[in-house]
Amino acid sequence: MTASSSAPVVFTRAGVLRGMKECIPLLIGVTPFGLVCGITAQGAGLSFLETFLMSASVYAGSAQLVVLANWAHPAPVVAATLATFAVNLRMALMGPVLSPWLDRLRGWRLWGSLFVMADQNWAQALGDMTAGGRDAGVLLGSGLIMWVWWIVTGGIGHAMGTVLSLPPGHPLFFAALAVFVSMLANMxxxxxxxxxxxxxxxxxxxxxxxxxxxxxxxxxxxxxxxxxxxxxxxxxx
Amino acid sequence: MRLDPWTLAAIIGMALATYACRGGGYWLFRQIKPTPLLRAVMAHIPGTLFVSFVVPALVAGGTQPVVGAAATLVTMVATRSLSLAILAGTAAAWGVWGLG
Structure with a gap:
């Protein structure tokens, strides 16, 4: 996109489709994360339906892994909610950064784009915006693909966990910790x-x-x- | 298909907390400008949060997670690939588990 920064912000079908296409390489990075999340959910005792509901409605890998590592029966409702809030607090600062786009949107375009905003497609949308991109549909398009892929990989992970029926303390559960250790290197x-x-x-x-x-x-x-x-x-x- | 009511309540709480950050954060900071001090504190949250998750697990877990974490960190610094780092770390932890 080479439009000048004074051009008006738009939200088009073409932008949504371009966001979808451009985020496909990012899915390679999301895949192991989604699988680990599904395996961990299964290990914590969540059913396939519960895992699906968590992935679809929460859609935040770090928070899901932190909460699942401390899961108990009955589920720790207050602790899980607060831990999720703490882990995701960074997202409160991500939306405002995209305000040149988001301030121009209303209704489902705005609140839907925010719902599917994750670290990876946020960074991608920010790059597009900084380069002069004026089509805010990119954020929704990339986010939708990532959201669907997050649910799919979580489900596959859960199925893998069921087939392997891993005992507690199995080294495969270390993968959840490895996710955070490697993210720390980036932070x-x-x-x-x-x-x-x-x-x-x-x-x-x-x-x-x-x-x-x-x-x-x-x-x-x-x-x-x-x-x-x-x-x-x-x-x- | 099991759906435990407490688990459902926890999932709803997690979903609301997440959207309060994603959508609510944008809404809030459109109304008020965060002070520089609040911004400075929030800039430190991601790193300190993951340290707080990892360190007690390493202290409690012993050799297996420590070796795994070291392998993850070395691979991450060398390759900058999240997938390779997770694979190498898990493989190293598995190796320790196999020995013990």
């Missing part, structure tokens, strides 16, 4: 991250000891670490 922004990360890890370990069998350690560690880092960055300037 590393430099030595300024050392202090907040050490505080987060320390507080999380202590909280996990104090409140075993719950997911509070994730919220406590993230809050302590991000407040430490945020306050330091704010007052050092």
């Amino acid at each position: 590393w922004r430099g030595w300024g991250d050392v202090l907040p990360w050490v505080i987060a890890g320390g507080v999380a370990v202590v909280t996990a000891r104090l409140l075993p069998g719950t997911a509070w350690y994730i919220v406590a560690g993230a809050l302590a670490g991000s407040m430490t880092g945020g306050l330091r960055d704010h007052f050092r300037r």
Whole structure:
């Protein structure tokens, strides 16, 4: 797209289709994540229908994995909701970045585009917008394909888990942890991250000891670490 | 097809919490501008959150996850490929499991 940045923002069928086509390479990266999520859901004791409903309505891999790692019976409703909120808080900052597009949309085009906004297609849409793209349909198109693929890979993962019937502690469940370890390598922004990360890890370990069998350690560690880092960055300037 | 009411309640709670972030965040920040301090704190959330998830699991899990995490990290830094890193880490954890 070479339209000038003063051109009006549009939302066309062609844009939606282009978003769908351009996000296909991203599906390769989503596939192992979706499979791991499905296998983990099966390992936690969720039925195929429950796994489908979670993938379709939540559609946030990191949150699903964090919650499933601390799953219990009956399901921990409040802890699962709060942990999901904490993990997905970053998304609250993703929408505003695309406001040059989103501010021009109304109704289902706006709220539907936000529903299917995930890390990968958000980054892709941002690249398109920064390059002068004016068709906001790209975000919805790429998001729809990713959403469908997320549900499909989650279902395949669940079926794989059923066939393999893995015992608890099987190394295949380590894949969920590996997802986060590899994402951390991408999130590393430099030595300024050392202090907040050490505080987060320390507080999380202590909280996990104090409140075993719950997911509070994730919220406590993230809050302590991000407040430490945020306050330091704010007052050092 | 089993659908446990508590599980359904947790899924609904998770879905609402997620949309509160996806849609609600955009709506909120269209009404008010976040302060620089809030922005600085929120910028640290993704990294510290995943550290908080990973570190207690490594402390509690022993050799298997630690070796797996090291293999994941090395592969990720070397190849920058999420899929390869997950595969290598899981394979390493599996290897330790096989030995023990």
